Amino acid sequence: MFDWFKYFDFPAWFPENVSTFGAELDGMFILIWYICVAIFILTYALLIYFLIKYREKPGVRAIGYHGNNMLEFTWTILPTFLFAGLGIYTDSAWEKTKNVSHIPKPDVTIDVMGQQFNWVYRYPGADGILGRRAPEFKTNDNIFGVDPKDEHGKDDFIIETEMHLPINKNILVNLSAKDVLHSFFLPNFRVKQDALPGSWMKVWFNGTKAGKYEIACAELCGASHYNMRGLLYMHSLDDYNKWYDEQTKAKSEQLAQALGTTAPTADTTATPAVTAGGTTEHGK
Amino acid sequence: MEAIASAHEAHHDHGDSHAHDHHSLSFVRKYIFSNDHKVIAKQFMTTTLFFFMVGGLAALLVRWQIAFPGEPVPFLGSLLPEAWGGSTGAIQPGFYSQLMTMHGAIMLFLVIIPMVNGMIGNFCIPLMIGTDDMALPTLNMFSFWLNIPAAMLLMGGFVLESGMATAGWTAYPPLSAIQGAGQTMWIVGLFLVGFASIMGGINYIATVLNKRAKGMSMFRMPMTIWALFITAVLITLGTPVLASALVMLFFDNFLHTSFFIPTNLLATSALDGTNHWSGGGQPLLFQHLFWFYSHPAVYIMILPSMGVVSDVMATFARKPIFGYKAMIFAIMGIGFLGFIVWGHHMFQSGMSPLLGTTFVLSTIVIAVPSAIKIFNWLGTLWGGSIRYTAAMMCAVAFVSMFIIGGLSGIFMASAAVDIYIHDTYFIVAHFHYVLFGASIFGVFSAIYYWFPKMYGKMLNEGWGRMHVIWSFIFFNLTFFPMHIIGVGGHMRRIADPTVYDFLKPFQGMNAFITWSAIGLGFTQFILLFNIIWNLNYGKKAPRNPWRSNTLEWAAPPHPGHGNFDTDITVYRGPYEYSHENRESDYWPQWVPPTEEEIEAEKLNPSHAH
Secondary structure, three states: OOHHHHHHHHHHHHOOOOOOOOHHHHHHHHHHHHHHHHHHHHHHHHHHHHHHHHHOOOOOOOOOOOOOHHHHHHHHHHHHHHHHHHHHHHHHHHHHHHHHHOOOOOEEEEEEEEEEOOOOEEEEEOOOOOEEEEEHOEEEOOOOOOOOOHHHOOOOOEEEEEEEEEEEOOEEEEEEEOOOOOEEEEHHEEEEEOOOOOEEEEEEOOOOOOEEEEEEOOOOOOHHHOOOOOEEEEEOHHHHHHHHHHHHHHHHHHHHHHHOOOOOHHHHHHOOOOOOOOOOOOOO | OOHHHHHHHHHHHHHHHOOOOOOOOOHHHHHHHOOOOHHHHHHHHHHHHHHHHHHHHHHHHHHHHHOOOOOOOOOHHHHHHHHHHHHOOOOOHHHHHHHHHHHHHHHHHHHHHHHHHHHHHHHHHHHHOOOOOOOHHHHHHHHHOOHHHHHHHHHHHOOOOOOOOOOOOOOOOOOOOOOOHHHHHHHHHHHHHHHHHHHHHHHHHHHHHOOEOOOHHHHOHHHHHHHHHHHHHHHHHHHHEEEEHHHHHHHHHHOOOOOOOOOOOOOOOOOOOOOOOOOOOHHHHHHHHHHHHHHHHHHOOOOHHHHHHHHHHHHOOOOOOOOOHHHHHHHHHHHHHHHHHHHOOOOOOOHHHHHHHHHHHHHHHHHHHHHHHHHHHHHHHOOEOOOHHHHHHHHHHHHHHHHHHHHHHHHOOHHHHHHOOEEEEHHHHHHHHHHHHHHHHHHHHHHHHHHHHHHHHHOHHHHHHHHHHHHHHHHHHHHHHHHHHHHHEEOOOOOOOOOOOHHHHHHHHHHHHHHHHHHHHHHHHHHHHHHHHHHOOOOOOOOOOOOOOOHHHOOOOOOOOOOOOOEOOOOOOOOEOOOOOOOEEEOOOOOOOOOOHHHHHHOOOOOOO
């Protein structure tokens, strides 16, 4: 009977949360939501009551009343404390999610680059270290601007659109854009950060559930902005390491082919990309 | 009966006391390049209502594409050129971006700002402070006429094969810096709109400070004038910053400088195919400069409507506005704080999170004066004797919608909560509640309230109420569901939400929003018809149809150049409604007190100003 009521229950419409800090952020939304509903009911009740009670009636005259300073004072102070309290209360979550000095020690560090119109990801390869990058090396063949002289950069591998990460690990994303502004939006992880050409932003999250999730661009970036969809596969650690080893192997074979020799396969399979204990083989 | 004396007759009777004699003016100087603030207000009204339709049409096309992606537009689809409508007449993604950009830019810069300032400001300021015209009438004329080439440039891409601007109304570089000729023209057009806006702002400040009638002290001015005055200050201080940002953006776009372009940007200019910028710039700089203007601009768009609503409420509740000085200080507070909150548009932009915390606090402080205004409006209704005219219903709609728009603003004021809802439809819902639900309803209220003075004809109250009620219903059906899809994560400015799996469940709601928006669009024809019909066949307006206190009602209906047919002296504040010492429930500012009233006041001093 009250089926339509669901339309007024905003918190029920969130997509599933699969990140460690998502529940806290959603909780803050829900807190503000309840405060707003309370204020809404209070003000609308007064408004509607006044509109009906004080409608024009023959013989009844309005009160020539100009105001009351005590009332003005009260309704200045109360919202000030309420709103200031909210601001201070929600600040801790803001610091935790966005402040660079609060980022936990990363287990996986990757580079993500937005370009018209897809997402490109750079993984550190077998040595676990991302090669050095600088803007002067940026070309259309080297959109990340990796220093060609840096040995760590040689085995880095780049994939597009589909991104793979392990669950229950702290992920650090270095985020930038190639051409125009983009915004890295992971709805299920409650992550959103604009990608700025010329700057590298640090974004972190920790996913709790394996599965396939969507990556969206949330900043207008041109005609095909709507189509800049990426996919994020969250794997268990074993599955992730397996995928990672395949990628590093493919990369080393590719490198070897370029050099005209066979790949030294032993190197790449020896070390798992991320160990179960959360040590940081390739956390920079 | 003096009340139905037309402006024409009034001028014959009293023309000698006024310097201007409009009979000596040619048709062109009288109706086209006129210095008369009322003619300029009417010109603003005509153009803004026209652009309101253009911007509304763009909105409906945008909505059609979102709700029914890839389906041909009914009726209009076959008219679209291949580049915009493809082979079937369905909106192409590039055309979608143009429409979305134009909807935003037209509605903000060519509709709301000129409506609340150009139309309401021009009409009300000289009349409500009791003077014959603006302080700088010729500048006033230019401030209107500059809008015409500006608007043509803003939409100039319409005639180009490469199309109109596509970078959104915010025109963030680098995207706006690498767009083609339509974008370049848009930048120049917006610069000129800003220039016109500054001309108006300076004029309003000069007029309010220098041309008030005898006895009209600052604290006897109606709320509309106070709001317009503070708005003019905001325009004068804020718009030059936007202008500077636009000049730099123009250089980046046209001359390939690098104010906003970082080193080694891998992009190609659609204007001339170059892919070389010297680099070293910072895209965030534009956002800071842009929002330094555009956040105060939010208040430029709503403060005058707040003033109008205060006056309309006092008139139709037959009550003094509750807390007159508190309302003025609230407006001043909003005006000042409006300049230190711009960063809340940039929480997720890459700006330092520490700065984000600062802007959270200042943003939260600015919610307080808005809350004060809400409570004061409720206080004004309390104990009133409310007449539900169309103007009053608009004012009530304003307050109720502003409550929702204000509350939804709390969510995004918190940087942490903003992470998820930033750039989603939750934001779109929020600012449409404030800009349409509040600002535009304030403008409707102003039209219903002042039309009798503006044209000397009454609008049809029944049609007016019909327009307000249906606008209110369709408005809520259109924009309330946007909160829901916003919470669901629906991004702004995407041409086809069905690309994303997580948005597919909302497609039904998107269709519902679109049908409601179409309803909202067609409802506006009631207003248009009401205006056009009653311009020709409307009842003649009496001098003071609403039994109001403020000075404009002392002027004849449809006043000529020079405004007043009597000398105006102000004896009291604008809100002496239902005064306890008087039999009549209003006490106009210009009516001298009688001997008995002076005696009664001595015996029973009221707390009047």
